[in-house]
Amino acid sequence: MTRGSTIPEIVTLHVPFRVVKRGGRKEMQLPEGTAQPRKPDNSLIKAMARAFRWKRLLESGEFTTVAELAEREGIGSSYVTRVLRLTMIAPDIVETILDGNQVPEVTLARVLEPFPTDWEQQCSIWMLNDRHAVNK
Numbered sequence: 001m002t003r004g005s006t007i008p009e010i011v012t013l014h015v016p017f018r019v020v021k022r023g024g025r026k027e028m029q030l031p032e033g034t035a036q037p038r039k040p041d042n043s044l045i046k047a048m049a050r051a052f053r054w055k056r057l058l059e060s061g062e063f064t065t066v067a068e069l070a071e072r073e074g075i076g077s078s079y080v081t082r083v084l085r086l087t088m089i090a091p092d093i094v095e096t097i098l099d100g101n102q103v104p105e106v107t108l109a110r111v112l113e114p115f116p117t118d119w120e121q122q123c124s125i126w127m128l129n130d131r132h133a134v135n136k
Contacts, residue, residue, distance in 0.1 A: 013050045013132075022107065029104075039098035048094065080087035082112045090119035093126065102126070 020029045054069055063069040066084070071079035089097075089111065096102050106126050115122055 005077050022104065027104075040098065041102070041107065043104075044097055044111065047083055047108055047112075048089075048097065051083045054084055055087045065095060085115070086111060089115075090116050090122050093119075093122060 017028045017030050021027075028093045032132075039100050054073075057063050057069060058066070062074065066080050070080040073080065093102070097106065103126065110126070116127060
């Protein structure tokens with residue numbers, strides 16, 4: 001069996017992208033409108049898991065203050081306080097983060113900054129308006 005045309009030995013494929021730094025690591029950013037496979041942000045998920053664990057420890061009475069908890073964990077109480085705020089993130093946003101479907105701008109550094117407790121406002125600051133509606 002013969003083929004009508006020959007197959008070239010070298011095939012050149014042009015993929016437009018740029019490398020951006022995100023959270024201290026480099027990522028490939030594809031052009032607008034291109035589906036970008038997302039992976040869950042492990043550092044963000046780990047911080048959220050810590051926040052809910054610490055909240056449970058405080059609510060159970062195992063630790064009576066944030067300072068006591070921070071001392072036991074060997075970290076600063078201000079960091080514990082910032083991480084504990086993650087328990088106030090809207091459930092739909094938490095689910096989106098756990099699934100790895102958050103927009104690239106939602107990073108650990110960004111969610112550790114002060115944010116509103118109103119869930120709709122959270123969606124607007126984290127650019128989730130149309131992609132992920134928060135249940136009221």
